[in-house]
Amino acid sequence: MKTPSRLPRPFAVVLLAGAIAFGATGLTGCSTNPATGQQVFTLMSPEEERKVGAAEHPKILAEFGGAYDDQAIQAYVSQLGAGLVANSEQAGLPFRFTVLDSPMVNAFALPGGYVYVTRGLMALAESEAELAGVIGHEIGHVTARHGAQQQGRAVGVELIAGLLGVLSGNSGVAQAGSAIGGLYLRSYSREQEFEADSLGLRYLTRDGYDPGAMASFLSKLRDKSKLDAEILGSAADPDEFSLLSTHPRTIDRVKEAAAAATGTGPGGGRVEREGYLRRLDGMIYGDSPEQGYVRGRRFVHPTLRFEFAVPPGYVLVNGTSAVKARAPDGSVIIFDSAKPESRAAMRAYVQRRWGARLALADLTDIEVNGMPGATGVTRIRTDSGPVDLRLVAIDGGAAIYRFVFATPSDSTARQTEALQRTTFSFRRISEAEAAREHPLRLRIHTVRPGDTVARLARWMPEGPQAEARFRVLNGLAPDEEPAPGSLVKYASY
Incomplete structure (x- = not known):
């Protein structure tokens, strides 16, 4: 819990900035999607997108606990992201990658090349390839200019509602339209999500990673969501801002991502599991002192x-x-x-x-x-x-x-x-x-003969369903045991 503030919704912030740009420049109209070659309707030029991203970046940092204070981790993610951008249609766009100091499992992008992942998402990921799949997806949103398209749709809704309000003399009509616009902007369309998946897979394979990593992470994300809901005794938590609330990660998306992965090339590719996990050793896990x-x-x-x-x-x-x-x-x-x-x-x-x-x-x-x-x-x-x-x-x-x-x-x-x-x-x-209160930190353990999930789960933080939480954290199936010599994650003080 931080100092009280409204729940962060990054693209709701973009709405206001884009509305200002709309008033100043008028309708930008159709443009060519640089990633797909298709014609799309937007109200923001690429220059305006970069201005919006730069203006909103400090607000994102403030809402999500700032950048994680580990220069090695920040540099690692920036280097990983740069490799993916180099294999995109906008290799010359100045992307900026930030690891946020938040335990939430989240990733998103602002127009203009601002891409964010949380340390909570990094802790859940099982390999560099899985993290690259997430970042590639967010790069896809930027290269396809989805933020500008969402902005255009939302401002269009508000404009129409405003005109109706003026014509009818009913300010409530305009207010209702504004609410609809805000809700429309909260998440990407299903088509845009699949397009970002497709582009992310393209960048992932071009950079030499195993394309199956995107599907494996989506599956793990789904397992975590189900476990969280079970622990909370609720199907959903409407106040929780997470990757699932802005990116509709369903089992259908897992299957489609897996099917797409099989058609992206001969298969295989880099996974980089051990090196990735070694980098996470010592990372803050869960809440930071500023969050309680x-x-x-x-x-x-x-x-x-x-x-x-x-x-x-x-x-x-x-x-x-x-x-x-x-x-x-x-x-x-x-x-x-x-x-x-x-x-x-x-x-x-x-x-x-x-x-x-x-x-x-x-x-x-x-x-x-x-x-x-x-x-x-x-x-x-x-x-x-x-x-x-x-x-x-x-x-x-x-x-x-x-x-x-x-x-x-x-x-x-x-x-x-x-x-x-x-x-x-x-x-x-x-x-x-x-x-005397210290944060939990992620630890990496080499599995020894005789180590079982039941035994290793005792190292997990206090709370319900320790074994289930350990399995989700390590991507282990319900009946799967870790192999001797392999690496697993747990959290301790």
């Missing part, structure tokens, strides 16, 4: 110096804008923070500001380990039935820390005491306590 750490049922933030614990049975997940915990019965805890705008009493803050749109009852002043706070409750109706909400705000001095406890109404009474313990578990930690 999940330690089983405990969340601790050594930089902001606080901690709290959730009840047994809840699974904690640290997100970009909030920390969340989910119970098997569907109960949810959401924790975030806000900057205090005044020294108003916490009860007034809960009632008149944070919870102003809710009919809160039982507003009560509380004290949490020496910090003033307040709480209130309400009941809402959902498609799944009535849900009880309890809001808790705690004045932490530099920030207001906030819990939302959402419980199905039929389970609220039996959870009341446990959730109260969570509230009162929130406390400041000392500088010495903060200094």
Whole structure:
């Protein structure tokens, strides 16, 4: 959890910049797709694409924890990317490659040649060829000018909606159109995703890599998504910004990528597994100190110096804008923070500001380990039935820390005491306590005779389904055991 901010959506940011360019230059019209030779409609010239990428790059760094502080890793990824670009249709375009300090499994590109991968994605990848497949895909989005095409479609929707609003005298029409445009821009079309896959495979094979690596990574990504959903007890997490939310990685795409790979050449090619894994040894795994750490049922933030614990049975997940915990019965805890705008009493803050749109009852002043706070409750109706909400705000001095406890109404009474313990578990930690907290780091182990998944999974971080997490991290099938002499990944302090 970082300082509160809106959930990052890179191409939603591009929308605004492109709209400005649209107003200044008018319709650019059709142009030739440099990667495919086809005619495409865009509103941005290549020069404008580069300006947009340069303008948005600092915002991406701010949203995703900045660039990962390891010059060797950054140089490695830049060199890998440059090799792929040299085998593309735009070898002269000045691409810029950045490894982001984020545990999310994500990769994306901005117009103008700005390509990003997270260290979370690098940790999941099993070889240099798999990483090259991901980067090649993102290069394909740039060389095919998909960002400019998406921009053109979205601004077109907004323009039409705006005209309708003016003609009808209804500003709501324009607002609805703007929302549609934003949603349209959130992800590429299915056709663009397949085109980027095709181009990525082209660059991958031209650079001498095994084209099957793209399919193997897509399969691993799907396995991780399924496991994450199973651990969370949910089919999806709408607040989680990951590769799956912007790139529709389905089993169909895995199969099509695999089929395409078989037709790209004689087969084979570089994989570079051992060298790649050796480079990852010591990389931060999971959250960094600036993001806070999940330690089983405990969340601790050594930089902001606080901690709290959730009840047994809840699974904690640290997100970009909030920390969340989910119970098997569907109960949810959401924790975030806000900057205090005044020294108003916490009860007034809960009632008149944070919870102003809710009919809160039982507003009560509380004290949490020496910090003033307040709480209130309400009941809402959902498609799944009535849900009880309890809001808790705690004045932490530099920030207001906030819990939302959402419980199905039929389970609220039996959870009341446990959730109260969570509230009162929130406390400041000392500088010495903060200094004892260290990030997890990825470690590489050479498998010895007798090493089994059950044994090696004990080295994984605390949490549910350690064996399943170890298998996904290492690309092992459900019944597969690692071969003696091979390398595997795990995480430790």
